[in-house]
Amino acid sequence: MLLNTLLLALRSIRRNLMRSFLTILGIVIGVSAVITMVTLGNGATLAVQNQISGLGTNLLQVRPGQRMGPGSGGAAAPAFKEEDADAIATQIGGIEAVAPEARTSTTVVANGRNWTSGIIGSTNAWLDTGNWEIKTGRVFSDGEMRAGAAVCIIGETIRRELFGTSDAIGEQLRVKQMSCEVIAVLSSKGQGSFGNDQDEVVLLPIKTLQRRVTGNTRVNTLLVSMNEGSDASRVTAGLTQLLRERRKLASTDEDNFNVLDTKQLAEALSGTTKVMTMLLGAVAAVSLLVGGIGIMNIMLVSVTERTREIGLRLAIGALEREVLLQFLIEAVALASLGGLIGIVLATGASIGLASVMGVPYLFNPGVNLLSFVFSAGIGVVFGYFPARRAARMDPIEALRHE
Numbered sequence: 001m002l003l004n005t006l007l008l009a010l011r012s013i014r015r016n017l018m019r020s021f022l023t024i025l026g027i028v029i030g031v032s033a034v035i036t037m038v039t040l041g042n043g044a045t046l047a048v049q050n051q052i053s054g055l056g057t058n059l060l061q062v063r064p065g066q067r068m069g070p071g072s073g074g075a076a077a078p079a080f081k082e083e084d085a086d087a088i089a090t091q092i093g094g095i096e097a098v099a100p101e102a103r104t105s106t107t108v109v110a111n112g113r114n115w116t117s118g119i120i121g122s123t124n125a126w127l128d129t130g131n132w133e134i135k136t137g138r139v140f141s142d143g144e145m146r147a148g149a150a151v152c153i154i155g156e157t158i159r160r161e162l163f164g165t166s167d168a169i170g171e172q173l174r175v176k177q178m179s180c181e182v183i184a185v186l187s188s189k190g191q192g193s194f195g196n197d198q199d200e201v202v203l204l205p206i207k208t209l210q211r212r213v214t215g216n217t218r219v220n221t222l223l224v225s226m227n228e229g230s231d232a233s234r235v236t237a238g239l240t241q242l243l244r245e246r247r248k249l250a251s252t253d254e255d256n257f258n259v260l261d262t263k264q265l266a267e268a269l270s271g272t273t274k275v276m277t278m279l280l281g282a283v284a285a286v287s288l289l290v291g292g293i294g295i296m297n298i299m300l301v302s303v304t305e306r307t308r309e310i311g312l313r314l315a316i317g318a319l320e321r322e323v324l325l326q327f328l329i330e331a332v333a334l335a336s337l338g339g340l341i342g343i344v345l346a347t348g349a350s351i352g353l354a355s356v357m358g359v360p361y362l363f364n365p366g367v368n369l370l371s372f373v374f375s376a377g378i379g380v381v382f383g384y385f386p387a388r389r390a391a392r393m394d395p396i397e398a399l400r401h402e
Contacts, residue, residue: 012302012330013337023298024338026291027378031342031371032349034281034288038367039350041277043359058096058226059129060236061260062243077256079218082206084246085123088222092238094230099125101221102209108202109174110162117158119175119202121209122223127186129223137169137184140205148207150180155199156188175202178212232261288374291338292382299331299386307393314395324391331383332376339375343368 013020064077085100102121107114120126124139137153144151152173159168168182189198210217226235236259243257303310310323347363354361 010333012306013333019298020334023295024291024334024341026287026294027335027338027375028291028342028345030285030288030291031339031375032346034285035343035346035367035371036349036353037280038277039346039362039364040353040357040359041273041280042362042364043354044357045273045277046362047359058228058230058232059262060224060226060232060239061262062222062224062239062257063220063260064257078247079220080222080257081217081219084219084243085125085222087242087246088224088239091242092224092235094227094235095224096227097125097128097223097225099123099129099223099225100206100219101126101223102206102214102218103220104209104214106176106213108158108162110171111164113162115158115161115200117155117200117202119204119209119213121204121206121213123206125225126203126223129225132189133187135185135187136167137182139184145205145207148205148211150178150208150212151183151205152180153184153186153203154182155186155201157197157199158202159185173202175204176213178208180204180208236261285374288378291375292335292378295331295334295379296382296386299327299383300389302330303327303386303390306390308399310390310393311395311397311399314393315399320391323393324387327387327390328380328383331387332379335379335383336372336376339372342375343372346371 062080064079080100082100085098089095089098099122104119105116106119107116108119123145126132127134127139134153135156139153140149140151143149152175154168154173158173159166162168162173163171163182168185171182172179173182174180186199186201186203204213206219224235224239226232239259240255244253244255247256249256313323314320346368351361
């Protein structure tokens with residue numbers, strides 16, 4: 001009986017293909033919109049997490065100033081010293097690497113070409129805190145660090161723009177009035193979490209930058225990389241106490257520095273993108289309800305058109321539940337077909353848009369299955385009223401219908 005009812009429902013759908021297609025259009029749009037939004041949202045969340053983790057594993061960034069952002073007072077707060085980094089490395093437990101960092105920006109020149117780049121002065125520990133790998137060449141020697149030698153390590157963008165196809169090792173690069181030897185090229189990292197090119201960098205020994213480029217001993221940032229599994233709150237508390245002592249702050253004074261945990265930043269940004277994904281998915285899901293209303297309207301029209309057919313079936317002995325089941329299956333078949341078409345369209349749209357947006361495509365079988373089940377449920381909910389109306393018809397009145 002169930003098979004025959006299903007065949008009758010499919011035959012009815014096939015008789016009116018154009019109307020059936022227009023009926024399921026709302027379901028198709030709703031399912032494809034929900035899946036596409038959720039898929040792109042998950043990809044964006046993963047991209048944010050990857051970009052933040054590219055700053056460094058379990059990384060704390062310590063900067064002068066009472067808070068982050070505009071008006072932080074960073075200019076008025078005293079800068080750090082190299083000795084602060086040494087004290088953190090030796091006196092705080094759970095620390096993997098500490099790197100003092102001084103920054104500036106200027107035009108670098110080589111082979112008759114020039115490029116404006118960020119110039120960083122630090123130690124070899126800077127590579128560890130930022131998860132940088134040497135593509136070709138070597139790190140700074142202890143003698144070069146102590147003497148402030150004219151050597152540098154460059155990013156892939158600098159190598160490509162100034163040295164073309166050359167590996168650049170042994171070449172001379174001019175930074176302001178200083179000419180330094182390129183001893184290494186960093187592996188490419190690409191775009192950062194804030195849209196910056198991470199490979200647009202020149203790394204010098206910190207004493208070289210201070211003596212030959214900036215002319216001061218300011219240390220703008222302390223980069224602190226924690227061991228895997230370290231308690232970030234404990235390390236931050238110890239770090240804060242140590243720096244307060246070294247900066248001679250009284251117990252009533254506020255911290256004149258701030259500590260940023262990149263892991264917490266990644267979690268905050270990921271949480272924000274997840275909330276936005278849920279909101280967009282909920283908005284897109286409204287079109288599923290609209291599609292359900294469309295199915296109900298068309299099914300009511302179908303019941304009216306087939307009144308004589310329904311009366312004939314009831315007159316020759318068909319049970320009410322059989323008529324109810326026929327129209328209910330028809331509604332569910334329409335909604336389920338719309339769900340399947342929506343999944344196919346969403347997959348293609350997600351792959352294309354993920355490529356355009358530069359985020360990874362993450363196939364989520366749970367979302368696809370849930371969308372399909374929900375679309376079928378829409379067919380049950382919005383198809384029940386027309387089906388019940390058909391099943392409760394009076395056979396005599398139905399046969400009189402013109």
